Amino acid sequence: MATMCNMAKTYGQHCPIARALDVVGERWSLLIVRELLLGPLRYTDLRAALPGIGTRVLADRLKHLADEGVIEMRRLPPPASADAYQLTAWGEKLRPVASALAAWGSSLTGRPRRGDARSPTSAMMALWRRALVRPRPPAGRWQLLLDGQAFELSVDDAGTMARRGESTAPDGTAALAASDAIALLDGRLTFGDAAQSGRVDLRGRMTDQVFSGLFGA
Amino acid sequence: MATMCNMAKTYGQHCPIARALDVVGERWSLLIVRELLLGPLRYTDLRAALPGIGTRVLADRLKHLADEGVIEMRRLPPPASADAYQLTAWGEKLRPVASALAAWGSSLTGRPRRGDARSPTSAMMALWRRALVRPRPPAGRWQLLLDGQAFELSVDDAGTMARRGESTAPDGTAALAASDAIALLDGRLTFGDAAQSGRVDLRGRMTDQVFSGLFGA
DNA sequence: CGGAATCCTCTTCGATACTG
DNA sequence: CAGTATCGAAGAGGATTCCG
Numbered sequence: 001m002a003t004m005c006n007m008a009k010t011y012g013q014h015c016p017i018a019r020a021l022d023v024v025g026e027r028w029s030l031l032i033v034r035e036l037l038l039g040p041l042r043y044t045d046l047r048a049a050l051p052g053i054g055t056r057v058l059a060d061r062l063k064h065l066a067d068e069g070v071i072e073m074r075r076l077p078p079p080a081s082a083d084a085y086q087l088t089a090w091g092e093k094l095r096p097v098a099s100a101l102a103a104w105g106s107s108l109t110g111r112p113r114r115g116d117a118r119s120p121t122s123a124m125m126a127l128w129r130r131a132l133v134r135p136r137p138p139a140g141r142w143q144l145l146l147d148g149q150a151f152e153l154s155v156d157d158a159g160t161m162a163r164r165g166e167s168t169a170p171d172g173t174a175a176l177a178a179s180d181a182i183a184l185l186d187g188r189l190t191f192g193d194a195a196q197s198g199r200v201d202l203r204g205r206m207t208d209q210v211f212s213g214l215f216g217a
Numbered sequence: 218m219a220t221m222c223n224m225a226k227t228y229g230q231h232c233p234i235a236r237a238l239d240v241v242g243e244r245w246s247l248l249i250v251r252e253l254l255l256g257p258l259r260y261t262d263l264r265a266a267l268p269g270i271g272t273r274v275l276a277d278r279l280k281h282l283a284d285e286g287v288i289e290m291r292r293l294p295p296p297a298s299a300d301a302y303q304l305t306a307w308g309e310k311l312r313p314v315a316s317a318l319a320a321w322g323s324s325l326t327g328r329p330r331r332g333d334a335r336s337p338t339s340a341m342m343a344l345w346r347r348a349l350v351r352p353r354p355p356a357g358r359w360q361l362l363l364d365g366q367a368f369e370l371s372v373d374d375a376g377t378m379a380r381r382g383e384s385t386a387p388d389g390t391a392a393l394a395a396s397d398a399i400a401l402l403d404g405r406l407t408f409g410d411a412a413q414s415g416r417v418d419l420r421g422r423m424t425d426q427v428f429s430g431l432f433g434a
Numbered sequence: 435c436g437g438a439a440t441c442c443t444c445t446t447c448g449a450t451a452c453t454g
Numbered sequence: 455c456a457g458t459a460t461c462g463a464a465g466a467g468g469a470t471t472c473c474g
Contacts, residue, residue, distance in 0.1 A: 010330075011248065011269070012269060012334055013248075013268075015326070015336065016319040016320075016322035016323040016339075017247065017339070018322075021248070021318070021322075023325070025247070031235060042455080043455075044455060044456070044457095052448075054447065054450095055449090055457070055458085056448075056449090056458080056459090057447065059458080082455075082456090083455095083456080096320070097317040098234055099317070100313040100316070100317040102237070104237050104310055104313070104314055105233035105235075105236040105240075108237070109236055113227075117230045118232075119230060122230060122232030125234075126232075126233070179231075226447090226464090226465095244465090259436075260437050261436055269467075269468095271468065272468090273466080273467080273468095277465095
């Protein structure tokens with residue numbers, strides 16, 4: 001049955017870690033959360049962002065996460081005629097979990113594996129983490145076009161925020177491939193090499209200095 | 218085949234979160250790590266601490282975690298004639314991940330589910346988290362006997378540490394059931410009720426005040 | 435006795451095809 | 455576009471057995 005009782009398989013332990021894993025510990029769940037941490041996405045976008053997930057599993061996970069209150073569906077008004085999934089306030093609180101996992105796993109991304117996908121979202125999250133760790137990232141509203149997908153990184157006194165979508169009146173824009181962005185952040189590509197081969201397109205007040213301030217080692 | 222290529226199923230993404238989940242994202246893996254965060258354990262102890270895991274899955278997970286460098290086996294000298302699994306230095310760095318997950322999942326443990334196991338380890342980790350969050354936990358080397366299993370919580374200027382095992386020269390000892398410890402920490406049991414029904418045994422300098430300082434709301 | 439490997443059944447995954 | 459239907463392959467869980 002597809003519509004069985006939704007409490008599929010629990011660890012059966014009264015422990016906050018076990019309970020958390022009952023909710024988001026299934027395969028793919030935390031990667032769905034990772035995608036939604038930068039903003040709402042539609043079903044098809046999620047499937048495209050998670051190569052190999054299989055539509056059945058994606059539907060199951062979305063249902064489970066919605067039942068548990070981690071995500072919710074937002075029905076867009078008629079002109080758009082599309083449903084988007086987004087994190088609830090409680091789901092947003094998974095950000096420290098994603099951050100801790102990313103910090104631990106970042107020791108693994110130095111040597112890339114052949115064939116690994118480099119999604120715009122993971123590139124953007126890596127850039128965000130870099131900006132959060134950095135002492136003084138360049139302030140401004142920076143638009144990033146990663147494989148053509150738009151993101152905004154805004155740095156001001158209130159903090160550093162990242163989200164999906166085009167920036168309204170950005171201070172500057174950088175367009176590059178997601179794989180190059182990741183290579184820059186991993187230190188496998190220098191800004192000089194990237195700029196020289198014309199793979200980075202900077203606009204507005206996104207100067208070399210700003211770009212290096214965001215991506216540099 | 219049992220001894221197939223050990224890179225069973227990868228997300229195939231060059232993203233630190235995905236890579237981290239390739240290593241510790243499988244079912245049961247993070248609960249094994251949770252157990253080992255308080256100190257080494259033998260195979261049989263792990264199986265007892267994780268009801269429902271199944272010996273095959275436990276053996277597979279231990280092998281995978283060892284291959285990835287998260288845990289290692291320590292062969293005890295002849296008299297013990299037993300092997301213990303422990304975290305490597307890298308595996309120890311999963312502590313923030315466990316902590317973030319526990320913080321997120323703690324909103325789920327307020328209403329306990331019927332039949333949930335209350336393991337001594339999860340009780341001890343909850344107590345530890347409480348002590349870490351608390352402004353000034355009572356300083357000293359406190360021994361806890363949870364369901365008869367010994368733990369030590371040491372609080373001094375250097376910080377708050379928890380580990381499995383008997384304490385040498387503890388300042389005081391508290392013996393109680395793991396389920397009562399969890400109920401106290403969750404606020405479902407008051408110290409008055411627990412003491413009145415004789416379910417808490419305090420020794421040495423583990424006074425009512427100290428105990429309340431460790432477990433109290 | 436601790437530490438698994440084997441066997442068996444059941445569920446889940448992942449891929450493809452199909453439908454409102 | 456957003457899912458459901460179907461199916462072979464892989465994984466989980468439980469009991470038993472084997473090995474040191």
